[in-house]
Amino acid sequence: MIYLDHSATTPVDERVVEAMAPFWTTLYGNPSSIYGLGRRAAAALEDARRRIAHLLNCQPAEVIFTSCGTESDNLALRGVMLAAASRGKRHIVTTPIEHHAVLHTVTDLVEHFDCEVTLVPVDRAGLVEPAAVAAAIRPDTALVSVMLANNEVGTIQPIAEIAALTRARGVLLHTDAVQAGGYLPLDVEALGVDLLALSAHKFYGPKGVGLLYVRRGVRLLPVQTGGGQERGRRSGTENVPYIVGMARALELAQAEREAETQRLAGLRQRLIAGLTGRIPGITLTGHPTQRLPGHVSLLVAGVEAEALLIALDLAGIAASSGSACATGAPTPSHVLTAMGYQPQEAMGALRLTLGRANTEADVDFVVARLAEIVARLRGQA
Numbered sequence: 001m002i003y004l005d006h007s008a009t010t011p012v013d014e015r016v017v018e019a020m021a022p023f024w025t026t027l028y029g030n031p032s033s034i035y036g037l038g039r040r041a042a043a044a045l046e047d048a049r050r051r052i053a054h055l056l057n058c059q060p061a062e063v064i065f066t067s068c069g070t071e072s073d074n075l076a077l078r079g080v081m082l083a084a085a086s087r088g089k090r091h092i093v094t095t096p097i098e099h100h101a102v103l104h105t106v107t108d109l110v111e112h113f114d115c116e117v118t119l120v121p122v123d124r125a126g127l128v129e130p131a132a133v134a135a136a137i138r139p140d141t142a143l144v145s146v147m148l149a150n151n152e153v154g155t156i157q158p159i160a161e162i163a164a165l166t167r168a169r170g171v172l173l174h175t176d177a178v179q180a181g182g183y184l185p186l187d188v189e190a191l192g193v194d195l196l197a198l199s200a201h202k203f204y205g206p207k208g209v210g211l212l213y214v215r216r217g218v219r220l221l222p223v224q225t226g227g228g229q230e231r232g233r234r235s236g237t238e239n240v241p242y243i244v245g246m247a248r249a250l251e252l253a254q255a256e257r258e259a260e261t262q263r264l265a266g267l268r269q270r271l272i273a274g275l276t277g278r279i280p281g282i283t284l285t286g287h288p289t290q291r292l293p294g295h296v297s298l299l300v301a302g303v304e305a306e307a308l309l310i311a312l313d314l315a316g317i318a319a320s321s322g323s324a325c326a327t328g329a330p331t332p333s334h335v336l337t338a339m340g341y342q343p344q345e346a347m348g349a350l351r352l353t354l355g356r357a358n359t360e361a362d363v364d365f366v367v368a369r370l371a372e373i374v375a376r377l378r379g380q381a
């Protein structure tokens with residue numbers, strides 16, 4: 001099988017599996033326990049927090065461990081908005097191309113907590129204009145949330161520029177950096193963000209663990225209350241093996257980032273050139289250069305994505321139509337329609353996301369198979 005869905009999830013790196021191993025059956029203590037076994041778990045937890053803080057260029061106390069990227073986005077949005085509501089600030093600014101972890105949370109805040117939202121439009125490449133974000137800020141705006149990189153089309157947003165504007169207005173900025181974890185620098189000072197969400201399974205760590213960076217001084221109401229872990233901001237016994245694994249995975253991804261980015265960008269260009277050269281009626285979506293290194297998103301005219309994905313699966317190629325979360329009834333992508341594509345065009349969306357194991361031979365195989373499949377589905381072969 002050729003796996004081309006690294007934006008959906010990644011395999012766990014063997015070195016990460018190894019780092020996690022002792023924490024299942026040997027060092028299984030509860031970090032809150034007083035005896036040696038608990039203290040060793042607590043030490044591993046705090047070591048992971050320090051190493052992650054080093055990579056993010058922040059203080060360890062500013063890192064909250066969560067159960068996934070979705071929870072991190074929920075904690076950022078609900079935590080900030082519900083804390084701000086008591087000061088009369090109920091307005092949030094975001095974009096229509098965010099992951100559902102952000103958009104559905106915003107909807108919930110609007111429907112059930114009296115919040116108001118402004119969606120700042122994006123252009124045809126999926127880019128948000130920093131000045132348009134600034135223009136959407138009101139006196140009652142508590143939070144701006146703009147993703148660092150888009151999961152469906154790979155477009156990378158000018159977060160540092162947006163941060164300069166939100167900071168000047170005294171408004172907090174959250175970024176969903178889940179897709180960026182393995183591919184972009186995550187220095188929160190350089191980015192200028194106040195909150196940043198990551199998820200381990202998008203950078204060769206385990207599923208079911210994530211983190212939220214929260215700048216010191218940001219008022220955040222906890223979403224989950226209980227034993228007071230994570231300085232009261234996220235109660236629940238810490239998942240020590242997964243957190244240790246996430247720290248190792250992030251270290252490896254960031255250490256190998258530059259070389260891997262260069263390699264993947266080469267494969268990406270080979271894939272784009274091969275497909276657009278061989279298949280008529282194919283369009284690259286997202287930004288041509290400001291995009292994740294291994295990310296290829298396309299529209300294939302006259303073909304339904306679902307039929308394409310099934311045929312690719314039969315040919316041993318795992319791909320997606322854009323979002324791993326959009327199961328069930330085929331509806332056009334909210335990202336592509338926000339970028340100005342017609343619903344009918346958006347139904348032919350194909351996402352091929354490259355990763356560590358992929359080679360030039362994989363790319364050439366995929367180009368050849370896809371050309372055959374598209375011709376067959378269009379009734380030309």
Ligand SMILES: *Cc1c(COP(=O)(O)O)cnc(C)c1O
Nearest residue numbers: 068069070099101151178179199
């Ligand atoms: C995958 C993803 C999430 C959700 O992360 P989970 O850990 O799967 O809950 C959120 N935002 C973006 C941009 C993602 O790609």
